[in-house]
Amino acid sequence: MSTPLLSARGLSRDYRLPGGALKHALADVDLDVAAGEILAVIGESGSGKSTLARLLLDLDRPTRGRVEFQGRPISTDRRALRAGTGIVLQDPYASLDPRMRVRTTVAEPLRALRVPGDHRRLVAEVLERVGLRPEHAECYPHELSGGQRQRVAIARAVVHRPRLLVGDEPTSALDVTVRAAIVALLRELNATLGLAVVLVSHDLGLVQHLAARVVVMHDGRIVESGPTASVLADPQHTHTRALVAAVPRLPARSTDAAAL
Numbered sequence: 001m002s003t004p005l006l007s008a009r010g011l012s013r014d015y016r017l018p019g020g021a022l023k024h025a026l027a028d029v030d031l032d033v034a035a036g037e038i039l040a041v042i043g044e045s046g047s048g049k050s051t052l053a054r055l056l057l058d059l060d061r062p063t064r065g066r067v068e069f070q071g072r073p074i075s076t077d078r079r080a081l082r083a084g085t086g087i088v089l090q091d092p093y094a095s096l097d098p099r100m101r102v103r104t105t106v107a108e109p110l111r112a113l114r115v116p117g118d119h120r121r122l123v124a125e126v127l128e129r130v131g132l133r134p135e136h137a138e139c140y141p142h143e144l145s146g147g148q149r150q151r152v153a154i155a156r157a158v159v160h161r162p163r164l165l166v167g168d169e170p171t172s173a174l175d176v177t178v179r180a181a182i183v184a185l186l187r188e189l190n191a192t193l194g195l196a197v198v199l200v201s202h203d204l205g206l207v208q209h210l211a212a213r214v215v216v217m218h219d220g221r222i223v224e225s226g227p228t229a230s231v232l233a234d235p236q237h238t239h240t241r242a243l244v245a246a247v248p249r250l251p252a253r254s255t256d257a258a259a260l
Contacts, residue, residue, distance in 0.1 A: 003071045004032035005196055006056060006164060010065035013051050013220075025051045027220040029065070035163065038190055038197040040207040040228065042243060043217035049200045052217070053168050056198065057085055070163075083113050086157030090169035092149035096141040102127070102152050103137035109160040126159045127152075130185060147178035151185070158189060165189070168200045179203075183210055204247050208232055216240045 013026040026048045033039055041049045054060040056067055058074050058081055067074045074081045086109070089095045096105055103123050110119045127137060130151040141149055150170065157165055167186070171179040183206060189195045201207055207214055208228060215225040218239040224231060235241045 002034075004068075005035040005070060006033040006198075007031070007068045008052075008056060008065065009068075011052070011055055011062050011067065012064040013048075013055060013060065014063040024220050026055065026062075029220075029222055031056075031215065031222070033164065033196055033198055036190070036194045036196050037213065038186075038199065038211045040199045040201060040211035040214040041217060042201060042204065042207055042214060044202070044239070044243065047217040048220040049217050050168055051220075053087075053166050053198065053200050057081070057087055057166055059087075079113075083160065084162050085164045085166065086160070086162045088150070088153050088157050088165065088167045088170040091173050092146060092153045093141060095153050096149060098141050100140070101137065102132075102139050102141075102144075105141075105152060106137075106156045106159050108156060113160055115160050122159060123155075126155045129189075130155045130158075131181075145178075146174055147181060150174060150178075150182055154182075154185065154189075158193070158195065161193070162195070164196045164198065166198045166200070169202070170199070171206060172201070172203065179206065186210060204232060204243065216243070 008029055008031040011026060011029040012024070015023045015025055017023050029052060041052060043049045051060070055062050058078060069081050069084060072080065106123045106126060107119050110122060123137065124134060132148065132151055132155070136144065136148065144152065171182050174182065186197060187210060190197055199207065199211055211228050213226065214228045214231050215222050216231065216237060216239065217223065224235065224237040224240045231240065232244055235244050
């Protein structure tokens, strides 16, 4: 069996609340992400999915457990983790420095990781890949639409050619049309770059169209996992059934109404 691209074992995160109480945000999570796969992490608010994303990228430290990237503990080689991963957050405007032009923002990982080569050319190439025009390189974030800003955030996350992209609710701040375009972009990056994607989302429509595999979280634990189509069509756990049942559906038209 091949080594997973990213692996978590016994991952737990506790927080001490005011007054001394202990909150278990994450408890004994095991997770593998294969190279090139798209995996969705779903669950209600407070289920632990964003905490899991932060721990996978070493943006927070676990209370217990370990994370390995490309077969090595992330605590021993954080530079390899930074070089091999990228992240896209929920609010594209908040994640971009309003004082920096797009070309400078997108080039940040290249400078930080000391990537060799012509950075201006690499930035131009990745902007084209995510569907932005050359003139957008000179823009500031406030001069762009929400969808364009999220494309900039994705460009910054993949400009250094990582193997894994983590998206924490990357489309929830966008309207339906723009959301569909970002989904198509993520699928294209997965297909052409072999980019693995961990998608944290509460949007089951997005998950169904993008992810081949899904894990369901509740109260800091993974309660169900499997192929996305199977899990959403025939959920086995109570909380998965509740998530699926909460998705709004248009009522079916009656025969009489359809004839009008």
